[in-house]
Amino acid sequence: LAPESLVSVVLLSFWATGAICAYLRNLYSDAPQNMLHSASVEDTTEITDGTDSGLFVRELTACAPDGTKVLDRIEFSVAPGRILGITGSVGAGKSTLLRALAAPWDLAGLSLSGGAAINGAPMWLRDARGRPAQVVLVPAAPLLAPGTGQANVACFHDGAVADQAHRLLEQLLLSKDDADRICAATDARQLPSVAQKAIAFARAFVISPQVYL
Numbered sequence: 001l002a003p004e005s006l007v008s009v010v011l012l013s014f015w016a017t018g019a020i021c022a023y024l025r026n027l028y029s030d031a032p033q034n035m036l037h038s039a040s041v042e043d044t045t046e047i048t049d050g051t052d053s054g055l056f057v058r059e060l061t062a063c064a065p066d067g068t069k070v071l072d073r074i075e076f077s078v079a080p081g082r083i084l085g086i087t088g089s090v091g092a093g094k095s096t097l098l099r100a101l102a103a104p105w106d107l108a109g110l111s112l113s114g115g116a117a118i119n120g121a122p123m124w125l126r127d128a129r130g131r132p133a134q135v136v137l138v139p140a141a142p143l144l145a146p147g148t149g150q151a152n153v154a155c156f157h158d159g160a161v162a163d164q165a166h167r168l169l170e171q172l173l174l175s176k177d178d179a180d181r182i183c184a185a186t187d188a189r190q191l192p193s194v195a196q197k198a199i200a201f202a203r204a205f206v207i208s209p210q211v212y213l
Contacts, residue, residue, distance in 0.1 A: 040111045041104045041124060052120030054079045055211055060114035062093075062100055062107065068109060070096055078211075082120075095140070098213045102137035118210050136209040142200035147189060150183035153202050161206065169202040 055078040062071040071093050078084045080180075086094050096107065104112045104124055116123035118134050144152050154165035170179035182195050192200070204212060 001201040040113075042113045053125070054082075055116075055118050055123075057101070057116045058114060059110070060097070060100060060116065062096060062110045062112050065109055065111075071100065084137070098137055102135050102213050134209055135211040135213060136204040136207050137213040138197075138200050138204050142196040144188045144196060144199065147188060149188045149195070149199060152188040152199050153183065153206065155203060157208065165202060165206045168205045169198060170203050172205070173198055 010190060057077070060071055060074040061069060063069055074097060076084070088094050088095065096110075099107055100112055101116055101123060121134065123134060145156075146189050147156065150162060150166070153169055154162040157165075166179060166183055170176050173179055173182075178195075182191060182198065185191050185195075188196065188199060
């Protein structure tokens with residue numbers, strides 16, 4: 001299996017895992033069906049900064065159905081290899097901003113406009129064919145599927161992907177015993193929150209996107 005194909009397979013599996021978990025949450029949720037997805041996502045801004053390197057966000061706006069702006073023309077850029085921290089009070093929109101960049105269609109009831117690009121490629125384009133993952137969001141509450149710790153870390157793959165996932169988890173925890181214990185868990189959702197977050201971070205490293213959120 002070619003490396004570029006392997007990345008696509010891993011990414012597709014990760015997305016499938018997230019979709020299954022989201023479906024199960026929505027299935028048992030009291031939220032109306034028409035609130036499960038954002039009202040619209042419109043890429044309205046052409047990003048031309050004279051360079052294709054880095055992350056560029058321009059005029060990113062998110063509006064509620066009543067017209068309230070949850071995000072109002074957010075703009076920033078991040079050069080390759082740099083780390084950007086976003087601070088603010090509770091409810092300021094930090095999580096909404098990250099979710100708008102990573103998965104805008106999952107923002108229930110919001111309409112998004114503006115533009116975002118990574119190394120010249122539109123950030124909201126969903127196409128895993130022939131190119132690596134652009135962005136992976138590691139949320140505060142990790143998204144785990146029913147299954148073992150090993151399966152969650154490796155996106156339900158075995159072989160080389162599973163071996164790489166275990167190594168990354170071990171390096172992250174600085175402990176082979178802890179990595180073995182997490183991977184051996186029969187239901188990752190029952191692990192302590194610290195272990196669940198370790199799984200989420202290691203899984204993101206397995207996918208190896210261009211931007212971590």
